[in-house]
Amino acid sequence: MSDTDILTQNTIPHTMRAIVLEKPNDQINLADIELPVPECSDNELLIKVEYVGLNPVDGHFAKSGFCQWQYPHILGLDAVGVVVKASKGIFPNVGERVMWHANVGGQGVLSEYTKVPNFAVSIVPQELNPAVAAVLPCAGMAALISLDKISITEGQTVFIEGGAGAVGQFAIQYAKQRGADVFATASKKNHKLVKQLGADVVFDYNDKKLCEKIRRELGPQGFDAVIDTVGGESTARNIELMRFCGKIACLNPLPCFEQDLMYRRAPNISVVSLGGAWLANSLCAQQRLSFMGNLLLEGATNGDIKAPTLTPVEFNANAVSNALNTQLAGGFTGKHVVKIGC
Structure with missing residues (x-):
């Protein structure tokens, strides 16, 4: 593995827990399954996910599906996690905590590990609560x-x-x-x-x-x-x-x-089409997501911007389904955030 930096050879497992949509449905019935840990290409980072912010768009797509999805599909678009694997010379480095808004056309982030292009992430300041950072992107x-x-x-x-x-x-x-x-x-x-x-x-x-x-x-x-x-x-x-x-x-x-x-x-x-940055395959637009992420993180860290009130959600299919249904029912104020793992 001379061309790759990793935390430790044995720290990255072969499989991971994930919350998936097996097929679109009005009740947003989800499933807890085991999947292989993603394989990354040269410019992609392997991330150990820490927190996922849930959005109404997650619930809407769980009901209707999305034309580019393959099932079972991992839900979730907003996340914070730590880089655990990256090719040499790729920034951010292993060990950095990052935030990003994921590609709506690809697999989501409600899993223990995921991959993301390095140019689409923003580094989370150490002084900012990572759970707060996870609800900023969308x-x-x-x-x-x-x-x-x-x-x-x-x-x-x-x-x-x-x-x-x-x-x-x-x-x-x-x-x-x-x-x-x-x-x-x-x-x-x-x-x-x-x-x-x-x-x-x-x-x-x-x-x-x-x-x-x-x-x-x-x-x-x-x-x-x-x-x-x-x-x-x-x-x-x-x-x-x-x-x-x-x-x-x-x-x-x-x-x-x-x-x-x-x-x-x-x-x-x-x-306004946030997912269009990915669907249009626009590298410039995807990099702009990172720039906006930096701006949001800076504002949240220095107190210029106040994030919505956080409501914690357990990392299991029933809890996530209930949270998404609550959002779509209306009347909920704030953001649901899922803590992944321990």
């Missing part, structure tokens, strides 16, 4: 991409639909850092949280007079930009609330728009 990166899409600047108004969700929580904080006036929706029980994160005005998304109250608060000009984490009918409503030629970043599939709305608002519509 939501935090989606928020950063959304803000870049809408090009929000100081003094502009941004409306964040779903302010208490993980993406919304990050988006509020980063929008305030950029000097924006932030408006958001949330359930009444989460208004205090959303305001503590920096939102200037919070509306109850269940309010039947929501649009009327927004216009009363904002005035006739409309929002400069919108981050729409919800999708569906709310997307058209949010475009109606924007100024002419305003910008909207959409994190869910677009509805069918009435042509009259498009003419009256002439919106600049952007689609």
Whole structure:
């Protein structure tokens, strides 16, 4: 093994525990199985996984499946772990703790070991809790991409639909850092949280007079930009609330728009696709995931960014299934994090 650095010849087993989806199903029934430890190519790192952050997208794909998956499929996209094997000259080095957002088209990270290209990871600072780092990638990166899409600047108004969700929580904080006036929706029980994160005005998304109250608060000009984490009918409503030629970043599939709305608002519509970095096979986009990871880790470490509240989940199929179903049922605030191994 002269071309490879490893911790110890005998520390890496041949098999590992993993949580898999044997086939898509509405109940999100998962299974605990043993699989071979992955084999890595030259630029890939073998990681001993420590923590996995669960996201609603994991649950959605568990129900519907994904066109590029082979089954049984290991679920999970966000993880933190320690590099245990890497080819000589490949950075990061063996022993480094790293964070990353995995390739949605490949096997996931709910396993004791996994592999990832070295250019897509970010090194976790020693002073940051690795469980916190594990919940940053998907939501935090989606928020950063959304803000870049809408090009929000100081003094502009941004409306964040779903302010208490993980993406919304990050988006509020980063929008305030950029000097924006932030408006958001949330359930009444989460208004205090959303305001503590920096939102200037919070509306109850269940309010039947929501649009009327927004216009009363904002005035006739409309929002400069919108981050729409919800999708569906709310997307058209949010475009109606924007100024002419305003910008909207959409994190869910677009509805069918009435042509009259498009003419009256002439919106600049952007689609946020974090997984697209992998699906488009764009090395530049994959490296950007690492850059965004560095930014998120820096913010969480120095206290500029507050991560959502963590809820621990055991590393077994039933516990992960229950957590994903809880997320999709709505009303859950925070992030589920799975501790892998001891």
